[in-house]
Amino acid sequence: MANSISFDVSSEAETAQFGHALATVLPEACTIALNGTLGAGKTRLVQAIAEAVGVDRRDVVSPTFVLVQEYHGSRWIIHVDAYRLKDEDEFRQLGGEEYLVGPYVVVIEWADRIAGCLPDDYLEIAIEVLGELQRRFTVTPHGPAAERIAAQLDSKR
Numbered sequence: 058m059a060n061s062i063s064f065d066v067s068s069e070a071e072t073a074q075f076g077h078a079l080a081t082v083l084p085e086a087c088t089i090a091l092n093g094t095l096g097a098g099k100t101r102l103v104q105a106i107a108e109a110v111g112v113d114r115r116d117v118v119s120p121t122f123v124l125v126q127e128y129h130g131s132r133w134i135i136h137v138d139a140y141r142l143k144d145e146d147e148f149r150q151l152g153g154e155e156y157l158v159g160p161y162v163v164v165i166e167w168a169d170r171i172a173g174c175l176p177d178d179y180l181e182i183a184i185e186v187l188g189e190l191q192r193r194f195t196v197t198p199h200g201p202a203a204e205r206i207a208a209q210l211d212s213k214r
Contacts, residue, residue, distance in 0.1 A: 061195050061196060061197040062195070062196050062207060062210070062211050063193055063194065063195045063196070064193070064194045064196070064214075065187070065191070065192070065193050065194075066190075066191065066192050066193075066194070067188075067190060067191050068190050069101065069190060072098055072101055072102060072105060072192060073101075073104075073105040073108070074105075075102070075105070075194055076101075076102050076103075076104070076105020076106045076108070076109060077105055077106075077108070077109040078210060078213045079102075079105075079106060079109075079210055080105070080106045080109030080110055080162075081109065081213070082206050082209035082210050082213070083106075083162050083206060084202065084206070085132060085160055085161075085162075086159065086160045086161060086162070087162055087163070087178075087179070087180065087202065087203070087206065088157055088163045088164075088165065088175060088176050088178075088179040088180070089106075089162070089163065089164045089165065089179065089180050089181075089182060090165050090168030090169075090172075090175055090179050090180070090181045090182070091103070091164060091165060091166050091167075091168055091182050091184065092167065092168055092169045092181070092182070092183045092184070093183060093184030093185065093186070094186060096186070097184040097185070097186050097192065098184050098186075098192050099119075099166045099167075099184060100117070100118070100119045100166065102164075102182070102184070102194075103117055103134075103136050103164050103166070104117040106134065106162070106164060107128045107130065107134050107136075110128075110130035110131045110132050110134065110162075111130030111131050112128040112129070112130040112134065116128065117136065119138055119166065124137060124138060124139075124141075124142075124151060124153070125137050125138075125153070125156065132161075132162060133159075133160070133161040133162065134161065134162045134163075134164060135156045135159070135161045135162070135163045135164070136164050136166075137153065137156065137163065137164070137165040137166065138165075138166045138167060139165060139166065139167040139168060139170040139171045140166065140167045140170070142170055142171065144170075145170075145171050145172075145173045145174050148171045148174050149174065153171070153174065154174055157174070157175070157176050158176075168181070175199075176200075177199070177200055178199060178200025178201065178202045178203050179199050179200065179203055180196060180197075180198055180199070180203040180206050180207065181196070181197040181198075181199060182194055182195070182196050182197075183195040183197070196210060
């Protein structure tokens with residue numbers, strides 16, 4: 058596994074720029090595991106990714122109460138929120154694993170809650186709050202495809 062890389066941002070606009078840069082290097086099918094505290098900016102990052110593929114960011118809301126939202130732009134984005142799941146078995150029972158094998162960009166908020174369900178190859182992004190608008194995005198690839206994504210993202214600095 059490659060080393061983690063970090064991206065520090067100091068505004069919501071820079072968070073959007075990071076999300077747009079990420080969207081440009083994502084293949085048609087991949088999984089992104091987002092982790093961070095409440096209010097860290099997980100949904101804002103998903104909005105930026107979706108916006109970059111032609112989805113109105115106002116249509117992107119946290120799917121906490123419905124588990125999954127689908128967005129259709131120049132490619133499909135599946136937005137999963139595992140916050141309310143009690144365990145990995147509940148994710149499986151709800152059919153969540155089916156999304157992880159399709160031709161989609163799958164972005165999972167609170168992915169640490171379903172870590173055992175994640176595919177072998179995925180990109181983990183931990184979001185750390187550094188200040189009111191300052192965030193650190195630590196990108197850790199898990200698998201060869203994720204390593205390529207991380208390297209491409211790093212080259213866009």
